[in-house]
Amino acid sequence: MALTAVQRRARRYVVLGNSVAGIAAAQEIRRHDPDGPITIVSDEQTFGYSRAMLPLYIAGKKTKRDTVFAPRAFYTSERIRLVRGETAVSVDARAQQVQLAGGRRLPYDRLLVATGSSSRTLDVPGKGLPGIFPLRKMADAEAIKRHLGSCRGPVVIVGGGLVGVKSVEALAGKKKVIHLAISSDRILSQMLDRTASGFFLRAFEQRGVRVHFHADVTAFHGRDRLEGVSLSDGTRVGCDLAIIGKGVTPNVGFLDGTGLAMNQGVRVDAHMATNLPGVFAAGDVAEPADVLQQRNTPSAIWPSAAEGGRIAGLNMAGVPATFSGALRMNAVEIFGVRVVSAGVWEGGEPLTSIVPEKPLYRKLIHADGRLDGFLLLGDVRCAGVLTSLVKNRTEVSAAALVKDLDRGFSYRPRLYALGGSIRAREWGGMGN
Numbered sequence: 001m002a003l004t005a006v007q008r009r010a011r012r013y014v015v016l017g018n019s020v021a022g023i024a025a026a027q028e029i030r031r032h033d034p035d036g037p038i039t040i041v042s043d044e045q046t047f048g049y050s051r052a053m054l055p056l057y058i059a060g061k062k063t064k065r066d067t068v069f070a071p072r073a074f075y076t077s078e079r080i081r082l083v084r085g086e087t088a089v090s091v092d093a094r095a096q097q098v099q100l101a102g103g104r105r106l107p108y109d110r111l112l113v114a115t116g117s118s119s120r121t122l123d124v125p126g127k128g129l130p131g132i133f134p135l136r137k138m139a140d141a142e143a144i145k146r147h148l149g150s151c152r153g154p155v156v157i158v159g160g161g162l163v164g165v166k167s168v169e170a171l172a173g174k175k176k177v178i179h180l181a182i183s184s185d186r187i188l189s190q191m192l193d194r195t196a197s198g199f200f201l202r203a204f205e206q207r208g209v210r211v212h213f214h215a216d217v218t219a220f221h222g223r224d225r226l227e228g229v230s231l232s233d234g235t236r237v238g239c240d241l242a243i244i245g246k247g248v249t250p251n252v253g254f255l256d257g258t259g260l261a262m263n264q265g266v267r268v269d270a271h272m273a274t275n276l277p278g279v280f281a282a283g284d285v286a287e288p289a290d291v292l293q294q295r296n297t298p299s300a301i302w303p304s305a306a307e308g309g310r311i312a313g314l315n316m317a318g319v320p321a322t323f324s325g326a327l328r329m330n331a332v333e334i335f336g337v338r339v340v341s342a343g344v345w346e347g348g349e350p351l352t353s354i355v356p357e358k359p360l361y362r363k364l365i366h367a368d369g370r371l372d373g374f375l376l377l378g379d380v381r382c383a384g385v386l387t388s389l390v391k392n393r394t395e396v397s398a399a400a401l402v403k404d405l406d407r408g409f410s411y412r413p414r415l416y417a418l419g420g421s422i423r424a425r426e427w428g429g430m431g432n
């Protein structure tokens, strides 16, 4: 729907959060509304950067500059005012204003909450000792890098999710003894089955990493700095650095009292709109409806943040657009081996077994004439196609899927596109 000149003049956009969701939204707004003033507020001092690359920065494989995907020139060319180092402390939905910690008030006609999430902290004795770090922001990565310079002993990484596993990879080349403490029975339990986890366990052990399953931190020890960690399996490990990657919680504290409907995060509909007029949410802070579970759940992954932000931006600019739904999905590369899973990947029979010399593991979970999910390890070239099939609930036989997977989906699966359910733009891969 085209905006009238009056609407355009009147519409002021405020985006809280300068990361993938906020930036994707701002970009989309500018594309459809050349005149409306856009302000992005961030409590960080940085330009837009990739959090997923922070472990590579710690490892010395990427510079700070390499992590930046939205440099200063981006804001200039898109005519976006970036307010850096300022925290939004409250939103007055009735007056349509955001209150910043420094005292400023920002009026808005359309507001996007894209404040992401923060690392969960551990509530155990010794949790405040110097030497214990979350890994969420560039400032965390810089602090870890500085600390590593003076750190001689072993390192304990807490959590077997993306942050923990990527931290292991980052530090494995630094001649450190590394302990990885995982609550569950496997590595990357949010994306791998036992077989795939076992493959990475061997890769870790070959590099000298000691993995402790069913192990939570019960205490940190040390006088005035970290000297050791006790684990619930009875192990006590000496160390002078601990990195915590125990999941995230959405950054919603400043929204108390606004009247926004929330679970853990901000509830949004298929347009990424909240229950308050003119207020949208996207990214880790938002809870869109999950494709398979049919209920609102947080989806703390980069592709969902990018797509949710884009859809929010379109709707904020007056262009109706619908989010196709969040899908439990993850993609990562560890020690050069890529793995992707989406939807349901537990159970089912694998199509291939893992041979250490040439890791290739594939699993498709098919039920009632549809693909419910998959796990690909080693060769992930078909992940984009398979994700589309799961997301669009496309009707397809198991036999046809297996055949096409073997052929690498070398042709467009027009046969599956019943009712045009596969859209061309979804052929670009994982976008991660």
Ligand SMILES: Cc1cc2nc3c(=O)[nH]c(=O)nc-3n(C[C@H](O)[C@H](O)[C@H](O)COP(=O)(O)OP(=O)(O)OC[C@H]3O[C@@H](n4cnc5c(N)ncnc54)[C@H](O)[C@@H]3O)c2cc1C
Pocket (backbone or CB within 6 Å): 016, 017, 018, 019, 020, 021, 022, 041, 042, 043, 044, 050, 051, 052, 053, 054, 055, 086, 087, 088, 089, 114, 115, 116, 117, 135, 136, 137, 162, 163, 166, 251, 254, 282, 283, 284, 285, 300, 301, 302, 303, 305, 330, 331, 332, 432
């Ligand atoms: C080490 C690491 C590795 C990862 N690897 C992967 C991966 O391999 N694949 C994947 O899909 N995902 C990965 N992720 C997750 C991915 O980075 C997130 O899903 C994504 O960054 C979410 O984007 P977002 O825009 O919602 O918010 P965020 O990236 O969390 O950014 C939100 C911004 O808002 C700011 N903010 C918060 N509160 C306020 C406030 N009150 N006022 C002003 N500003 C505020 C924050 O400081 C932050 O700058 C990884 C994350 C980390 C930390």
